[in-house]
Amino acid sequence: MDATDVKNNVTQSTNAKERRKLRKLYLDNRKSKVLLSTSTRQNSSVTHASYMLNNGNYIFNNNVQTPLSIDKHNSVFCIGTASTNRSTIIHNSPSTNLNVRTPFSNISNDNYIYNNNIQTPISINKHNSMFGNATTSDYLDHGDEIVICHICHAKLWVDESLKGQKKDNTSYSLCCGYGKVELPPLKEAPSSYKNLYRSVDSKSKHFMKNIRRYNSMFSFTSMGGKVNSSINRGNAPYIFRLSGQNYHSMGSLLPIGGSRPKFCQLYIYDTENEISNRSTSIGGPTSGSTSTTTTYDLQIIEFLKVMLDSNNALVKSYRMVRDSLHENPGANLKLRLIRKREQDGRTYNLPTSSEVAALIVGDICDSIENKDIIVETSSGLLKRISELHPSYLALQCSLLFPYGDDGYRVDILHRGITSSSNSKRPTCTMREFFAYRIQDRDRSFSLLLNAKRLFQQFLVDGYTMIESERLFFIRKQQKILRCESYENLRNHQARGSTDISNVGQRVILPSSFTGGARYMMQNYLDAMSLLVYTIEFQKRGLPHSHICLFMHSDYKLPTVEYIDPIISAEIPNIEEDPELYSLVKEFMIHGPCGAENLNCPCMVDRKCSKNFPKQLCNHTSVDSDGFPLYRRRNDGHFVEKSGVQLDNRNVVPYNKYLLKDIRHTLMLNGAIRDLL
Known part of the structure; x- marks a missing residue:
């Protein structure tokens, strides 16, 4: 990481802290609006104070009700609205007596500006309260991530570090399993690409607002689950909800019968019009359209195309197919996406084009492993991708993995374990992999954690992958889990039943599988003896609980x-x-x-x-x-x-x-x- 990136990270952290301070002041002032209006009803109608920050100064003005951006070089600020009200600067000195409770009693050396017409200046004196219970100094704020894991350098909140903490231990369970999990760091994205994630200008803000759509333009695979957007009506925080069984599917190299190219086909077919094809591939207009639907920026699409062409190993493999088809349009080509990796997954996750894919001309040979992905030229059929394939995540979330980084592999060993070690669980589980990857780490910029809505999609995808792995394990353990069922089958046979093929179920979910029928039955009586509750989410996005008390x-x-x-x-x-x-x-x-x-x-x-x-x-x-x-x-x-x-x-x-x-x-x- 260069000095510029370090400076940007420090600046972002500082700005985040200031935004939290401003957010708390804004909420506190909004709560006091009613009493402020009541106390000044006979004189004038007073709205709640707004605020701005500049070099430790806060401005409160009753004419502006949202945070304003200001020139950091000015010490006296223009509010931007016509007003005859005067503003007074109050320096936080021992002689100043300000009496309204706010959540920042421990903040010193700050200057505050308040409007003279609001007769109760907002202050930082925690020992006095003018509004009684109308405002509060107690916020559910966990502070900053001040705990650093000495093994994986993950940044944790204090409450997170206390869960399962071992005495005198400087590593933690949540991030790396007390140092057991070891994964290579993701390669730093190009600086120009990282700037899109910082929301520093209009283009980056537009990109972040539509990041899931831009990712779909460059994704190789489609999602099999149904995205339910009905919950996102209104002004609540965005929620990514997926219904049904989730899986990723990939089509052939070329579209069938003159149909429009989609997903991976966009890297090969009609690349002279690739920008236009991508902008219309998910049903949206370009920036030149007058439609009221989502507008896409052609310059951003062009930038993403060039960036992926230069860095992504998977993209380079598909471009290789494009070049081969240009040279020989009638060739019977197949692309083999290789699953097996020769390098150690604890230190290596950035394969080259030859390691992730191979071009096959003619028939498939017998040496190809059955777990490799074979993409045919023009089959017209969708091929389901295994969750255990190293490129599973990179094929779906190209913008999160601009280099085509490997995801989860079944052969990633734990730290200090060798292939000859006698360990009960020598390899990293999928849950451990995702728990490690989603951590914020010291002095590094994470595309994942800054991807907002695409990060939500990634988390849902990861959860379904973990569930699929657990179900696969259960399916393979049916001989152990069905001992009681075998006894029932013998009893049916002893009673004279000649055909017992339809008795019972083919796959049994044990009580250890969360959400299964046996899990619910095992916990039912204990729950009923205490209380029954369920958590739902309103259409406004807020959780609420239905509780049944006996x-x-x-x-x-x-x-x-x-x-x-x-x-x-x-x-x-x-x-x-x-x-x-x-x-x-x-x-x-x-x-x-x-x-x-x-x-x-x-x-x-x-x-x-x-x-x-x-x-x-x-x-x-x-x-x-x-x-x-x-x-x-x-x-x-x-x-x-x-x-x-x-x-x-x-x-x-x-x-x-x-x-x-x-x-x-x-x-x-x-x-x-x-x-x-």
């Missing part, structure tokens, strides 16, 4: 009078409990939906699938099925969202104690949502 008869709720003190479906009074009002307004209001917002995620067949708005009623009741109908009085309280006034009919039932207790988690989810 309560003692003395603590059950026999009548509706016991329900109202615990569950509420009404907007609280802002004067009586401003904190609860703020939480309900932000997190427990459904909509707007219906005629006011037909694009709301809850809308199905132009109706709200959650049956909002509910009916107003003055008293809580229980219907014939035992479900409560919560009290929703017409008390005149309402909140405004997206310009629509929503009253008690749109309140999601809540428990005020739980809602206040988990506000830190809600604030964290809000921070993640706004950062992505």
Whole structure:
């Protein structure tokens, strides 16, 4: 790594820390908005403060509500909006008495600017609080990755390093299994390519926003699972959800019958128009189109093409096929993607073109291993790629592995193990491989960890690979797992059954396989004796839990009078409990939906699938099925969202104690949502 890369990494780390500080201040100020408005209602309408950072200075101005970019060379900043309000610089000195709680009481030598019209300047004094419980200094913040593994140099959070920690040990289980796993580092990507991942200009930001689409343009294989994008409606963080069985398939070298080239065929067929073919291969227009759908940058496509042609061993192999077909268009060519590697997987993962592929002219010889991938010239059939092939990941995620790096191999030995060692588990498992690869390491830039949505796809792909390996192992161990079944078959035969081929199941999943029927049955009774719960994800992307509690008869709720003190479906009074009002307004209001917002995620067949708005009623009741109908009085309280006034009919039932207790988690989810 050169000095420029080291400087960039340090700069990125510093900027990330500052963004977290700003994010926390922004959230704290947003929480205090309600009380600020209440305390100054008689004078003027005050919005929450916004902020900027420059050389340790923070600016708060009630006219701007989002972080602003500023010239770092200026010490006095222009807010960018017309205002008669004055701003005052407060230096953090012993004589300054600032009394509003914020999460940065331990930050010193900073200067803060606040607006004079906001009569409560935002400060860093943790011992005083003007807003009471409306704001909080407690955030679920694990800090920075300050623990470094001395073996693999992975950067861990303190809480991560404590899991399974051995006494006086400087290596950890999470990253390298206490030094057991040894893998070669991925080669540093070209500097110009890494800049696309830094989001430093408009092109890199566009690339990162559409990185999965650009990767699909250069991918050799297609994914067999179905990507479910319905969950990504709304403004929640992006979620990559894959349904069905996941597998990677590869087509022939050339398209059939004049059809358009796809995936690996784009490296061979009609390469004179390759840029245009790639931009239209996934259904999107180019940057010259006036369509409202996704627009792709032809310069980025050209840059990626040149970069991969120069560095990727797999791309060079396919270009070799292209050149051969140009010289002899009628040749019967096949491309053999070699699985076996001669080099040690602990120190070597960057094969050459001759090591990853071989060109076959004519018929296939008997010496070819059955686990190699044979790509024919024009078969019209898809060939499934084994998860155990070293090029499995590089064929799918070309942008994450620009050199065509080898992925998981079944013959990667543990550290210090030789082929002659007598070890029960001498090789690296697939889980250990991925656990090692996804770690952030000291003084290195990881394309994986900076790939955002493509990284999510990589993680899902890796998880399905691990599950496939486990299922394959179970299939091979059926003789051991089916001992009890053999006894059942003998009993059937003893009772006179002559045909027992249809008895039972061909493959049994043991109770050790998470999610299997026996696993669920084994844990069922223990779970029922305590509580039952399931975690789901709302369409907004936030996790929530359904919990079934079995309560003692003395603590059950026999009548509706016991329900109202615990569950509420009404907007609280802002004067009586401003904190609860703020939480309900932000997190427990459904909509707007219906005629006011037909694009709301809850809308199905132009109706709200959650049956909002509910009916107003003055008293809580229980219907014939035992479900409560919560009290929703017409008390005149309402909140405004997206310009629509929503009253008690749109309140999601809540428990005020739980809602206040988990506000830190809600604030964290809000921070993640706004950062992505």
